[in-house]
Amino acid sequence: MEHPTPTPPAMTTGRDTVFTPFNVVAGIIIFIGCILTVMRFAKGIGGVTNLDDTNPWGIWIGFDLLCGVALAAGGYVTCAACYIFGLKQFRCAVRPAILTAFLGYGLVVFALQYDVGRPWRLPYPIFLSQGTSSLLFEVALCVFLYLSVLMLEFSPAVFEWLNWKHARYIIGKVSMVLVIFGIILSTLHQSSLGAIFLIVPSKLHPLWYSGYLPVYFFISSMFAGMSMVIFEHSLVDRFLHNKIDAEHHVESNNVALGFAKAAAFLMSGYIMIQVIGIAIDNDWHYLGTRWGLWYLIEIIGFVALPAIMFAIGVRERNIKLIQRTALWAVLGIVLNRLNVSLVAFNWQLPLNQRYFPSWMEIMTTIFIVTIGVVAYKFIVTRMPVLHVHPDFPDDH
Template sequence: MGLQDTIKNRLSNNELIKNSLMKSNLINNPLINKIEWTPLNIITAIILFVGFILTIARFFGGLGTVTNLDDNNPWGLWIGFDLLCGVALAAGGYVTSSACYIFGLKRYHSAVRPAILTAFLGYALVVFALNYDVGRPWRLPYPIFYSPGTSSLLFEVGLCVFLYLNVLFIEFTPAAFEWLGLKKIRNFVVGLTMLLTIFGVVLSTLHQSSLGALFLIAPSKLHPLWYSGYLPVYFFISSMFAGMSMVIFEGSLAHKYLHHKMDETHLSESDGVVLGFSKAASFVMMGYLGIKLIGLSIDNNWHHLFTSWGLWFLFELIGFVALPAFIYAVAAREKNVKLARVASILGVLGIILNRLNISLVAFNWQLPLDQRYFPSWMEIAISVFVVTVGIVAYRLITAYMPILYEHPNYKHGDDSKNKHGHQED
């Protein structure tokens, strides 16, 4: 492992990238400029159209016309899925960037940009979706700039999400600056990486946990198996493996559809990222199971396990935490990337199940069945619409900006001389 070899590799990569850049300019841009009516694109167009219509219905008819929300169930799918799941699944950003920059796991470097992009889009969509859910969205800046209700955990969540969205945006801009050829400002922002990463971890710790803490105020409404003084800790810890699962899952999708966009570094590192994250996710999941057990014990909730709620609770924990943890472990031991991808799907589903359980299923569990909430088709359609907007944005950005490959002019070097050498050419 000589230094020269890596330099040689980088140089040959450079040429590869230049080639692929040229190719992508030739082949891909027309694809976007002139939309090809593949079945996937037609479905996307339909979803976007329906979403547009429902948006009009929401803002001209009020929440009542499109949602099944009522006075007993003030929070529905848009909070349970769009906010809680969205934020948890966007945790890949802080997990990956802290692994790479703070813990010094340099081999994850090529995974940082896609993860930051997903996180940025995730948070942007969370805020976008919030505009549908709150009654007067134009007042969303009020809590931060006009009348801060500091005793509220939602204030904490709002402040952190607002700040973190900005941090993610700044962390994402180097890709845009490279694409636009703004070298100076790009280098300035890259110089802030460390600061932004630490800031991002602080903010993520706070709002991931505070999302769980939102429910601390309602012990009488959330089923005791899910209600716990540890809710903030559960949300924070589970956000870690949610983020890692999402990075793996999203990576497998990107490999399927955007393979041609990836450079050799990305391709050669991606298996390592998958297996490394499998190992980490598996262990964190086991730790999570442990603290869930502690939660049961500390509140003496054992007897609830033998009710139908208990079965559902165990289904969530065994089927969607223990099982993926085990599959991840096998995948990491046998260096089986495909198996890790299977586990990541379970992991992502598990997080969605957990957040929906806490916000919708086990919330208001004491109400008679006819007073319980089930989302309307329009709420589901808006959620699908929001996710689709995210996917379209991801495709557009990865098509133009250096996300899945390193820009030939701005290679990440193992030492600064190397980097400078490249920046000067």
């Protein structure tokens, strides 16, 4: 197959000015974020958030941590598809997915610097005092290890960019061990993030609380990852088109079709286990309440319908439809994680004791997401992520 050399980075801006609309908006957001950072560490968590003693976790956990980890699942899902199940056509999707995962987890850890009271003590659970009875300990250990694994998994792109042939050769030797280790770690902490809420049956609404929470989180992380890979490619295709070489371009459609099909199946399986969860706890009567309506909106509106749309998209080979559905499914995952951690949490309390994020919390989250987008753009315009490096043609 032909490998056209991608346009060199210098030509991508097209203009001489750095004041592109993207840069201006990102710059403003990052500037505000820096101010909020100063405020957070000068006034304390209470100075910038709406958190209180009854609602100790807000969107910095519900969105930045839970959604961040779920949407970064594309890394392990794509690696598994390509290297474990032997689906070679997914090879082109591996590096972008690993990059997204690496940035996702990096930002999760970055967001925790804001959320926990004494962030410089974050290594304590791993190195100083291991609270092994806590599921959060398991999450912390897995996220720490997986972030290291992702760094190593992404390092080939960096080594190729720097042209460090020897380092690139060595990391290539251990890549399969990293892949397997990464999948095990992902299985553990994706499910453990759900298992964290096993301890609060009295606070989480019965429609969202279930003994199967770890399974729900693990299964949904798979189609979250797949949807994210599809959605991310649709963005890259639109905004970073000249970074993609012909092979990536052709195969990305196959990746979309393959992942859409798999996601449709996984989502229907997910709905089945949700129904089983309700049946086992005999929560049927809650479905008639307002909470039940909200639950049905999540399960039907943001899982069942996207699953059907994925299936139709695959049958008609309609990539546009699949890409739009991917965004829909991603929103469904965000909704689910927010429901479990915030909306259905403390559901019995009166409205005046419930939590709603402050604008500063929301802005900090936007700031963190923006850092991710900027970092992604910076990396893919320089390193061989969306195209094959001419000197390392067959080294993925």
